[in-house]
Amino acid sequence: MTVRTIVVDDSPSMQKLITAVLETDPEIEVIGTASNPIEAREMIKVLDPDVITLDVEMPGMNGLDFLERLMRLRPMPVVMISSHTRKGADATIAALEIGAVSCLPKPRMDDEAALQEMRQNVKAAASAKMAIQGRQRTSGDARTKPARSAVLKRKRGIDVIALGASTGGVEALTEVLSGFPANCPPTVVTQHMPEHFTKSFAERLDRLCAPKVVEAADGMPISEGHVYIAPGGVGHLTVAGRTEKLCRVQPGQLRSGHMPSVDVLFESVAKAFADKAAAALLTGMGSDGAEGLLALKKAGALTIAQDRATSLVYGMPAAAERLGAANHVLPLRDIASALFGGGTEVTQNVCA
Template identity: 40%
Template sequence: MTERATAPVRVFIVDDSALVRQVLNQCLNDHPRIRVIGMAADPLYAIEKMRRDWPDVLVLDIEMPRMDGLTFLRQIMAERPTPTIICSTLTEAGTDLNLQALAAGAVGVFTKARLGLRQSLENLASGLIRSIEEAARTRPVLLPLSQAKEKTSALPATPSKTTERIVTLGCSTGGTQALEFILRQLPRDCPGIVIVQHMPARFTADFARRLNSLCQIEVREARHLDRVHSGLALLAPGGLHMQLKRSGAHYLVEVLDGPAVNRHKPSVDVLFRSAARHAGGNALGIIMTGMGDDGARGLLSMREQGAATVAQDEASCIVFGMPKEAIRLGAAQAVEPLTRLPALIAQFSDNPRAS
């Protein structure tokens, strides 16, 4: 019998509850491809142990003594980016902490029950194990800081003029950080943007509101038959597909239910294929960080219909999965770092082939 080719994922648990540490340790160590290499009751104890043996994946609580989990996560991501999964009683559906954790660099968020904690953790175990294995395949990177200023009330209203130029963005793991970096730098006269980010239904509205508060452009969750126009970015609702349609001189989005495509709903492929059909050479398609291959074939369809197409480069991706597949298929005309994407989008309103 040959030795296993893949070493187990090495996990460190930070949680102030001894019961949580005990149950997670048992659940995770029972899995043959995961090994818990250490535990700590708070981040300051954790960092001492981690520096002696750095983990592949960090499982982190938020509410802890001496330092809260989000502060620790931001510190880790600034000093030594590490795939991190938040597991907390505070990250209930709809709370801003979910978005803060993702924006800080977490690759997953799990909510522990306040009552029946042991049973709750055991019920979470299979999903947590799957997320740990996926997290181990990610590569967190230090994202450059945006120079954009926060929106102020003195800014003029979003222009209502429709643009014939359309930008489509597709991303998954790591996309929340990448989208914030891009959208915060866009001017208010940038072309209309439609976005699919793989994200559960309960997250997308809050994520759009967060982006809207940070950006000069308007950002919101898409509604069925919304018009797409300059200065506006529409985010596909979690749990629904979004596709582009043309109505006369204007573009609209259709928000529809349906089966998952490439295991995702919303699916990047659904958006990109609709852009290929209805926008053709008036569209710019950008596929960004994410696991799997959703969007790669759709981007190829866009290129075949005359659209400009770009893939994010490996060095700036958290997960070089979706862009890698698009490049392999010949779907991307250009491969660009994240830092170049805001300028490409801003230029596209004047020149659809700007590069």
């Protein structure tokens, strides 16, 4: 099946570059290019694409305003293309919460790994089309505003929680972490995201959730009531120590096609905390995290995979399920309480 794609960017040279990158894959066809949202709207009506790529920053109606209207009136898979700037990163995180499938930096022809990632993201976005349309029909604005929720008090001793996600992970992690109380166990997170974007993501989560959410740094002590997000593109996040718990962020080779890698994080948690850990592998394409979740299960940790019905892209959790790595396969809404052991004493979360 060919993925029919429209490229929306105000730069003619960037339109040509993105088109050239995508069309090196025989499974992708660029059926049109648009310079602004008005042109894009008319083109979408006529051509009915499977996916659009959308520049965050454009004259007139910006990409975020256009995306919000598109997802409300005609939901479809959108891959956001952003500059490597703080403004671009902030806008991209907002776009992911509105409903974009993934975010990517502007392409460079000398970075083949990034070009391949763009092609893979467009194809993954197409596979998520039905999920996006179904989600928009049922969830409305609740998707971007996590509701106040009760958090089940844990019965078992958990020293560390680890979470991994990729495509669709911004929404998934927001929902899971909005179920965490202010005094949650130290929580470490790897979300596949470009460099510079993870700081904006951490800051946005920090505004939404009760625990303190920060971008992890090498040597940073980890403590109760804190969530640590792996920085994008600079190294792998790992944890060390039972007595003095520390984040480690160190350069390395790609693992499962990614840096940071969920597998690397999960395996470090299994080694350091064994049966005192709990972990969940959420929505995303590929298989990163599946082997790490299996290592955690073998070490005695509580392991969870998100189910097919609530995953935007059922790749990573499916790989974990095939390996038998998950103690439980659960819908997204049940994962926070399961991580805390499913106790019966209910405390009210204070996330907005």
